[in-house]
Amino acid sequence: MSKFFGYILTPIFYISFGLSLLIFHPIQWVSYKLFGYKAHKLSVDALNFFLTYSQFFLANSVSFKNNFDLPTDRPIIFASNHQSLYDIPSLIWFLRKHHAKFISKIELTKGIPSISINLRLGGGANIDRKDNKQAISEIIKLGRRMKENNWSTVIFPEGTRAKDGKIKTFQFGGVATLLKAVPNALVVPIAIENSWKIVRYGLFPLTTGNALKWTVLTPIEPEGKTANDITLEAETAIRKVLGQ
Template identity: 65%
Template sequence: MRKFFGYLLSPFFYLLFGIIITVFHPIQWICLKWGGYRAHKNCVDVLNWCLLSSYYVLCNRVKFKNNQQLPMDRPILFIANHQSMYDIPPLIFFLRKHHGKFISKIELTKGIPSISFNLRHGGAANIDRKDSKQSIGEILKLANNMKVKNWSAFIFPEGTRSKTGIIKPFNVGGAATILKKVPNVLVVPVAINNSWQMVRYGFFPLNTFTRMSWEVLTPIEPQGLTTEEVVAQAEARIREKVN
């Protein structure tokens, strides 16, 4: 039955999603040109609120739980499991006060209205997986901005999305560079549940009546720990929460 409703509602979702990213593309350009980083950041926050609100067209529900008193005076490295592309708008919107930036594939910086523009101009580290020197340079640039501008970062240590919700082993990867170059960074795990259900049938039809959740978990102070220990702790805490 949920799949049946998916066939009915998916076209409306994609239409709305497409309208949102198309409309916000020139708005982002105007905000960046005339208002600089702050105006562009506010525009991106509203964009992602609209995108996550579009999930309700499919009768899907978004629950974001954050009972942690996260500091505002130090950068944060948010480490999360990765289930679908729909993981991202709730992270950006609900944690917007922390100015979180993504480590993303360079391929995403072209061809997607609004999203590609934000990746190019919003401070993300856009890495070419075939060019290790370029990738390290991008992550180092992000790390420097975290130190200087008190930005935060999101990272998905699994590397690729889990199509079944089962967590893949976490890789140290980019987390190692950030932990090394940003000595005052705080590590915060985020557990994502059931966003994979939204795309369990692929891109069409999308699934309906899905309860998805994002939960911010207890922070990890990395001082005195190796990168491997920090990432292992984050992975263990996330595994405890993911169904």
């Protein structure tokens, strides 16, 4: 039944999602060029609000749970599992007060309305996966920006999307590199549930009636722990929520 309604509702969702990207592309450009980072960030926040709640056109519910008073005067590394591209708009929107940045493939900085311009101007790290030296350099630069501005970064230690929802083993390299540049960062796991179901049949049809959930888990103080220990602790906490 979810697939059946997907044939009907997917075009409506894509229209909403696509229009949001097209409308906010020039808004982002003007905001940044005339008013700088703060105005650009507000435009990005607004864009990701509309992208997140476009899920309603698929009859998908959106839930974000955070029982912790996370600091805004300290850098944070959010470590999350990754199930689909639809994870990202919601993370940007719900973590907006923490100025969440991402480590992205450099190929994405061109050709995608709104997304590419945000990657170029938003302050994240755009890495060439074929150039390890460049990638590490960009992540270290991101860490320095985190330290200077009390920004946060969202990383996906799995390295790729888990298309069946089953968590892949977390790699500690991203956490280790960031902590070298910003050793006082708090590490906060986030468990994402059910977004993989949206694309279980590919780009069309998308599925409907999914309960999409983002849950902030117990923060991890890095002091006295190795990056491997921290990453394993985050993975274990997320697996527990997902029953894996």
